[in-house]
Ligand SMILES: Nc1ncnc2c1ncn2[C@@H]1O[C@H](COP(=O)(O)OP(=O)(O)OP(=O)(O)O)[C@@H](O)[C@H]1O
């Protein structure tokens with residue numbers, strides 16, 4: 001128990017050191033501030049394209065919808081890419097994976113700790129993005145108007161489902177080499193398309209909607225928008241569902257995801273030890 | 285009489301790897317081919333063998349990094365397949381010749397973090413790290429970023445990481461690989477001191493430096509092509525070949541080496557060309573000392589000149605040659 005606590009604490013600390021390279025504050029500032037703002041500006045361009053092609057009367061709501069979706073999607077992108085990156089770098093670049101693996105520390109806990117620092121940094125970026133949106137892009141987000149009692153639990157449960165998915169990816173990353181980043185892009189793409197990040201689910205074909213409805217992120221984003229009171233009034237195909245039902249589905253699918261990812265992690269761990277991948281280095 | 289428990293017990297251990305050979309045809313590489321080994325608690329044990337013999341594979345299996353394909357492997361009484369956690373609490377491992385560690389952290393921070401992965405209480409961890417940094421002559425680098433360290437310094441820091449957890453059993457995979465003479469000396473002395481300072485500690489080290497195995501190890505196992513060929517104290521192993529004589533000959537400008545092979549009474553014959561110096565070293569194990577004269581007589585016939593002649597005591601290398609039929613550094 002004590003080992004797990006210490007492992008979590010110090011792997012989170014390690015993650016923080018790696019993320020926030022304070023020896024180069026200028027680069028860190030770019031990473032943490034300029035990047036999310038640049039991403040928002042790309043959205044503005046997308047928005048003008050959408051308004052130009054579509055119905056101007058719904059443009060405002062559409063923009064808020066995609067702005068909020070995109071801001072919170074940063075968590076998914078960061079955790080998914082982050083976990084794989086941690087494992088590949090620990091294994092091939094720092095050559096520490098095998099030493100952490102043969103320690104009594106639980107590798108699962110280690111990855112959780114490293115992921116936590118990623119989430120903290122991402123939160124910083126999300127807040128900057130939202131503030132930028134409110135100040136310069138008239139996104140109707142008012143801290144006094146936010147339903148915090150809904151937002152806080154929803155936010156946490158959704159993050160848990162994302163972390164769970166990250167851990168499943170960690171198990172898979174044991175088995176993949178450094179140049180197989182494509183897998184993550186694919187998975188991130190699936191979330192981008194099927195979870196109502198930038199466009200409403202109702203534009204998807206029927207099978208796409210059914211698929212979207214089993215992903216916790218779909219409900220997460222929907223409830224986030226509802227609780228923030230921004231970008232909500234769009235037909236998302238889960239919009240008809242009441243808040244209570246959405247919450248329950250979010251919780252159930254998060255638990256399902258957690259079980260799935262623990263299983264996937266264990267399987268990946270076992271296979272990696274069987275195949276001798278834990279200290280693998282790849283030639284390019 | 286009390287029985288000393290086994291720190292390591294290996295029985296009929298096999299490990300194969302599937303590799304993608306040319307044209308994506310799967311090929312099976314046998315790394316361990318039915319190895320048997322017992323190491324007692326308190327032993328400083330050496331695995332001696334040429335490249336690709338299976339030394340690292342044994343260590344990886346014992347350190348719970350790799351599953352065996354079949355056979356039994358127990359560490360401190362625990363099965364490597366079933367009780368990894370129990371094993372991990374009591375072991376550590378250091379691989380030589382590699383640079384490991386987080387470059388952006390300092391040496392101290394790296395070590396501290398790993399001590400926390402082992403749940404070592406803070407005060408004890410700090411004391412141990414400080415002491416080991418001093419012993420390893422790395423004190424002045426304690427607050428330097430790991431990425432600024434030289435290869436040898438990083439290797440020393442890695443050694444500290446291994447010993448800092450006070451393991452019951454430590455695996456050292458070629459601990460002095462790539463180190464200069466002084467650093468190698470330091471590491472060897474450190475290992476000896478560590479063994480002496482507390483009873484019941486066990487070391488399993490691999491090396492292909494004969495002298496190192498001879499000097500350090502209580503017992504040595506000779507391994508080749510995944511099989512343990514012999515296992516005994518260095519003295520006993522050398523006794524295997526003392527009945528024979530050993531002759532080392534350095535010659536210049538040799539044309540045809542095969543003539544030496546065919547001299548009657550030569551039991552084993554190995555050689556090593558030093559092309560830049562134009563010198564060839566010949567090693568003979570002879571049935572009878574009298575044959576020395578025949579060999580020396582052969583030198584002018586092969587068109588070369590003698591640089592030096594040495595009749596020597598057998599070394600572990602001679603043992604190796606006798607058992608394997610080729611030198612440790614030949615392929
Ligand atoms: N992951 C792997 N995939 C394929 N073959 C492997 C793998 N690991 C080891 N081998 C093969 O198994 C054999 C034994 O390797 P091992 O690393 O145990 O040798 P070693 O005795 O440590 O050699 P060295 O002195 O060079 O370190 C070699 O032929 C090696 O090519």
Ligand SMILES: [Mg+2]
Pocket residue numbers: 339340341457
């Ligand atoms: Mg090796």
